[in-house]
Amino acid sequence: MKTRYTSLLVTLMVIIFMYLPIVMLVTQSFNASKYGGRWTGFSLKWYEALFKDSSVINAATNTLIVAFVATVISTGIGTCAAWVLHRYKFSTLQKAHYGLVYSPLVVPDVLMGISLLLMFVSARVELSLTTVILAHITFCVSFVTFTVLARLQDFDFNIIQAAQDLGAGGFRIFLKILLPLLGPGIAAGAMMAFTLSMDDFVVTFFVGGPGSTTLPVKVYGMMKHGPPSIINALSVIFMALTFTVAIAGQFFTRKKA
Amino acid sequence: MKKYLSFLASAFFAVVCIALLGCGKRTPQLNVYMWSDYIDMDLVKEFEKENGCKVVIDIFDSNEFMYSKIKAGSAGYDVILPTSYMAKVMYDQKMIETLDKSKLPNAKFIDKNYLNTLAADKTLQYSIPYMLGYTCVAYDKNKVGELPDTWAVFGNEKYKGRMTLLNDRREAVGAALFFLGKSMNSVDDKDLEKAKELLIKWKKNLAKFDNEVYKAGLQSGEFLVVQGYSGDLFQVIAESPNLAYMCPKEGISVSCDDWVIPVTSNNKDLAYKFINFMTSPKNAAKNMEFTCYCSPVPEARQYVSKDNQNHPGMFIPAELYKRGELIRDLGADNAKFIKIWDEVKLAK
Numbered sequence: 001m002k003t004r005y006t007s008l009l010v011t012l013m014v015i016i017f018m019y020l021p022i023v024m025l026v027t028q029s030f031n032a033s034k035y036g037g038r039w040t041g042f043s044l045k046w047y048e049a050l051f052k053d054s055s056v057i058n059a060a061t062n063t064l065i066v067a068f069v070a071t072v073i074s075t076g077i078g079t080c081a082a083w084v085l086h087r088y089k090f091s092t093l094q095k096a097h098y099g100l101v102y103s104p105l106v107v108p109d110v111l112m113g114i115s116l117l118l119m120f121v122s123a124r125v126e127l128s129l130t131t132v133i134l135a136h137i138t139f140c141v142s143f144v145t146f147t148v149l150a151r152l153q154d155f156d157f158n159i160i161q162a163a164q165d166l167g168a169g170g171f172r173i174f175l176k177i178l179l180p181l182l183g184p185g186i187a188a189g190a191m192m193a194f195t196l197s198m199d200d201f202v203v204t205f206f207v208g209g210p211g212s213t214t215l216p217v218k219v220y221g222m223m224k225h226g227p228p229s230i231i232n233a234l235s236v237i238f239m240a241l242t243f244t245v246a247i248a249g250q251f252f253t254r255k256k257a
Numbered sequence: 258m259k260k261y262l263s264f265l266a267s268a269f270f271a272v273v274c275i276a277l278l279g280c281g282k283r284t285p286q287l288n289v290y291m292w293s294d295y296i297d298m299d300l301v302k303e304f305e306k307e308n309g310c311k312v313v314i315d316i317f318d319s320n321e322f323m324y325s326k327i328k329a330g331s332a333g334y335d336v337i338l339p340t341s342y343m344a345k346v347m348y349d350q351k352m353i354e355t356l357d358k359s360k361l362p363n364a365k366f367i368d369k370n371y372l373n374t375l376a377a378d379k380t381l382q383y384s385i386p387y388m389l390g391y392t393c394v395a396y397d398k399n400k401v402g403e404l405p406d407t408w409a410v411f412g413n414e415k416y417k418g419r420m421t422l423l424n425d426r427r428e429a430v431g432a433a434l435f436f437l438g439k440s441m442n443s444v445d446d447k448d449l450e451k452a453k454e455l456l457i458k459w460k461k462n463l464a465k466f467d468n469e470v471y472k473a474g475l476q477s478g479e480f481l482v483v484q485g486y487s488g489d490l491f492q493v494i495a496e497s498p499n500l501a502y503m504c505p506k507e508g509i510s511v512s513c514d515d516w517v518i519p520v521t522s523n524n525k526d527l528a529y530k531f532i533n534f535m536t537s538p539k540n541a542a543k544n545m546e547f548t549c550y551c552s553p554v555p556e557a558r559q560y561v562s563k564d565n566q567n568h569p570g571m572f573i574p575a576e577l578y579k580r581g582e583l584i585r586d587l588g589a590d591n592a593k594f595i596k597i598w599d600e601v602k603l604a605k
Contacts, residue, residue, distance in 0.1 A: 037476020221293030
């Protein structure tokens with residue numbers, strides 16, 4: 001009996017710790033007060049201000065463009081890398097490759113940001129949204145690779161041999177066997193890349209050029225100077241979007257199964 | 258096959274998007290690098306219309322981050338707005354231009370009193386001051402009553418755990434130095450040692466050192482006394498009638514953000530026009546009302562609305578100029594502040 005209460009308590013605590021901040025955020029976004037220290041009445045003015053503030057909208061668009069492009073490209077590269085790493089894992093070349101892919105996971109962001117900036121500057125590349133995208137691809141690739149690699153660990157290669165026996169070509173094997181079986185791994189990697197890219201502040205700050213302010217950079221700036229209330233409203237909109245996408249995703253996958 | 262094609266199509270679409278973003282640069286573009294929410298966007302739009310150009314504003318949240326980025330060679334910005342001490346460092350390292358004053362006719366409006374007393378760049382050689390702010394103390398007068406204007410309040414155990422000082426070594430150590438009757442830019446080892454001990458004593462009464470949530474905390478009643486930046490505090494006080502402020506008589510720190518032009522700018526003429534535009538009294542007034550900070554352009558006062566004529570953030574009382582002190586770059590002696598700040602942070 002005792003364990004049941006303990007687990008109930010733990011579950012409750014987890015729910016409170018996970019969702020109370022979100023509830024607070026949603027409530028605060030409707031608070032008329034600028035700094036949110038006191039409830040001064042229900043108001044939609046921060047949502048109105050948000051839609052009028054072109055700099056926030058711009059930053060949000062930049063973030064989405066970067067996250068989308070970086071995810072698509074890094075998922076492609078990362079999946080190929082994982083495949084090669086797994087297939088030829090006993091070759092020395094791939095061991096070196098493994099080390100190279102692994103290192104961005106442990107290198108601190110500041111180092112990565114400043115070294116990428118130095119590289120772009122010495123290569124005389126003009127800093128812009130493109131350099132931000134390139135930088136994001138760089139660190140996203142590692143995360144995608146390791147997620148897909150984990151999926152490959154329990155992949156049964158006999159299936160591929162069986163397909164080859166039955167006369168399937170390389171492209172067909174990729175489409176009909178690899179993609180569906182690795183799909184969940186690839187999707188997980190892509191989602192991770194997307195969130196990491198949306199979140200990144202340090203690397204983006206260094207490699208961004210004029211006009212490439214993204215949402216995290218903007219939010220940090222607003223924390224110091226300016227009202228956090230607009231950010232609350234924006235977060236609620238983003239959250240509503242993510243929830244809709246997640247629920248829709250679940251709905252569609254359930255239908256298939 | 259379909260999946261594969263749609264993947265290709267979306268990748269292609271993305272590449273086209275980037276390419277399009279890259280070549281939309283027909284009209285001249287001015288890239289400004291500054292603090293967030295620190296300029297009236299209507300004025301920026303007016304400037305765009307007047308000069309047929311596009312203004313892109315990017316933001317940074319710390320002088321040091323911005324410095325390391327520009328120092329590493331990040332180019333493309335035409336106007337930057339660092340704090341005075343950082344502008345000096347950048348000028349000494351030849352990262353910013355010596356200004357051509359013939360292109361800045363409005364520089365004549367800059368307050369002589371400010372230039373002669375506080376300013377770091379007294380002859381406007383490399384920077385044009387934009388906004389002045391100071392650090393003061395705000396408190397909840399319903400709960401603590403009227404406070405005398407002194408830094409001593411942070412030694413009062415009655416408010417233990419309900420006070421905050423800024424999480425900034427120059428501001429926090431500076432407050433302790435002021436209380437001891439010294440300059441906040443003092444690098445004398447004895448002074449600093451005493452300031453350290455005092456600050457450790459104060460720390461026992463503090464909830465924390467904080468730069469961001471003190472505004473909301475003061476409003477909600479979590480904190481009773483906070484050290485904070487004038488522009489922000491006056492915006493909070495305007496919302497909550499139970500709050501008040503005081504400027505400690507021992508001294509207060511004043512800081513100024515200055516317009517500078519980096520040597521890497523591709524559009525210097527437009528940059529001069531922008532700085533000149535923002536320095537005109539009428540526009541300075543608009544920016545003051547937007548930020549609640551003080552523009553060092555005295556003639557702006559006539560354009561400020563009646564309600565704000567005596568706003569303590571927008572018009573720094575003359576006597577504060579006497580008690581005020583600008584944070585200066587200390588060069589190698591910065592290490593001393595870093596050292597005692599670490600010791601304060603570690604002290605129990």
